[in-house]
């Protein structure tokens with residue numbers, strides 16, 4: 321263990337055009353493109369308000385869907401009628417739910433900035449489970465209800481529905497596609513498939529939505545004789561489709577031509593860790609903040625087809641951005657082979673893991689390559705900052721010189737907690753250890769980034785050490 325970390329290394333001179341800050345501290349410097357940073361509290365209030373607002377809008381939408389069913393459904397009679405009615409409500413909610421799920425992933429800036437990509441992804445995953453259940457229940461209840469009403473068996477009613485009802489066959493295929501996507505997204509299954517396999521299979525959701533759309537109007541009780549309902553329902557689907565196209569396709573392409581992102585260099589930071597410097601024009605317009613990430617698509621023969629998220633590992637400059645990656649798989653390994661001049665499509669900035677001016681001190685807690693966004697924040701956060709960097713070996717520590725230089729210049733403290741528990745002499749993230757390293761810990765804003773296990777342990781330890789939940793912020797490198 322070592323600390324405080326500042327004071328030994330000379331501070332390199334800084335050319336303002338050659339940003340990002342490469343080890344040069346700029347304490348209190350506001351992020352570019354803004355009049356000044358919001359306070360941490362402002363950020364968190366904004367996140368809370370945005371999250372509550374979005375959930376309220378989703379709930380209102382669901383209430384409107386139930387109202388639509390209520391006003392467009394004639395009197396229900398018999399058990400079969402109730403089953404059919406229940407199946408219709410669930411179908412309507414599923415039709416609405418898929419639109420919400422897609423909207424959450426449409427990369428809408430207010431949601432990305434106000435709620436954060438990882439939170440949106442969690443909502444999307446949870447909502448996805450509900451929607452798949454709604455779809456399955458919708459199909460089963462409708463089948464059963466129709467069969468009872470027609471005084472026939474479920475098997476024969478299935479055949480009738482698939483062959484004689486318009487668009488129901490397509491909708492059934494869509495239902496199975498959604499079920500398949502739901503199954504491969506289950507944690508136990510997802511762990512066994514490659515990320516790319518899961519991702520591309522997941523895109524079949526769009527096909528499922530397209531296939532299922534028409535049966536809603538062709539056989540849906542709420543739409544058949546209701547032009548206004550058909551209009552508003554279509555408008556909802558169309559709006560979200562346009563938003564997806566705009567934010568997931570057009571905006572990145574526009575940014576590609578406007579900013580002309582190009583790799584300008586690759587630097588080894590240690591065993592298996594490299595930094596990629598990406599040059600570009602008008603980068604101040606991005607208003608990117610330390611702590612945020614982009615999705616990077618490097619236009620080489622082997623990498624162009626996939627985009628991967630990497631955080632900025634230095635405060636964004638006016639003409640250079642830096643990311644730092646640990647080679648854990650195909651993509652991260654291939655980054656070391658990037659050549660200067662490679663064009664890049666960058667989507668972002670994304671993420672709500674950002675901070676600003678705060679009356680409180682700040683604790684940055686990094687595990688492994690989770691240092692990247694914290695490194696960017698370390699040089700720009702105003703006020704007293706302590707950085708605790710957990711690594712399994714000395715070689716795994718990246719940016720040591722930069723961190724020491726920043727610490728020295730801003731009078732901050734860096735602790736390197738290196739090695740196994742036995743070597744360190746106890747649990748490095750125990751509440752007791754954290755309290756001993758950071759005086760007044762419970763008053764601090766804590767930012768945690770690292771592997772999922774380390775994040776949960778750190779959050780638990782911080783809570784046990786008396787840090788209120790609202791003062792703990794974390795970024796997971798897994799969606």
Ligand SMILES: Cc1cc2nc3c(=O)[nH]c(=O)nc-3n(C[C@H](O)[C@H](O)[C@H](O)COP(=O)(O)OP(=O)(O)OC[C@H]3O[C@@H](n4cnc5c(N)ncnc54)[C@H](O)[C@@H]3O)c2cc1C
Nearest residue numbers: 515627628629630631644645646649650651652692797798
């Ligand atoms: C918000 C965020 C910021 C990140 N910042 C950094 C960083 O600064 N430095 C760093 O080294 N790593 C970072 N990562 C992790 C990095 O994205 C993955 O390590 C990388 O994509 C792995 O790809 P691979 O092909 O090398 O490995 P693989 O073996 O294919 O993937 C390993 C794991 O990485 C994740 N992953 C893979 N591809 C993607 C993808 N396209 N989108 C999302 N997750 C994916 C999956 O959880 C997968 O299980 C970040 C991840 C997120 C979500």
